[in-house]
Amino acid sequence: MLKFKLLLWAFAQILKRKIRSSADCARYVASKRLVFQIRTASGAGRTFVIEGGAIRSFAGLAANPQFTFSFKDAARGFAILSAKDSQAAFLRALGSKELVISGDFQEVMWFQGLTAFLQPPKIISPYERTAF
DSSP states (O other): OHHHHHHHHHHHHHHHHHHHHOHHHHHHHTTOOEEEEEEETTSOEEEEEEETTEEEEEESOOSSOSEEEEESSHHHHHHHHTOTTHHHHHHHHHHHTSEEEEEOHHHHHHHHHHHHTTSOOOOOOTTTSOOO
């Protein structure tokens, strides 16, 4: 449980740093107002608020989040969120019901766009480059 909670707290810190360091990311969140939560089925979790071009997070759950990611338990949540193949792990978890997404799916898609800013830049090898 502690690793899951720490991961959620660290996620907020990483997003804060990315918003400060990336002008594109800052523009992406500039006019957004969003409240969402990531939690376990038993109720442990964290609330995230994006507003005024910044992100804040709080331990505990919100009364009316716009969407919720609910993991079967903390161990599965940690494993899925920290997986190296995160997109595939996320999709597998949805298929196996280890992760349930509820709420406004338009906001979920916007959030997926935000998490794209956290991906490391793709390194193109000399063999992938095209000749001009």
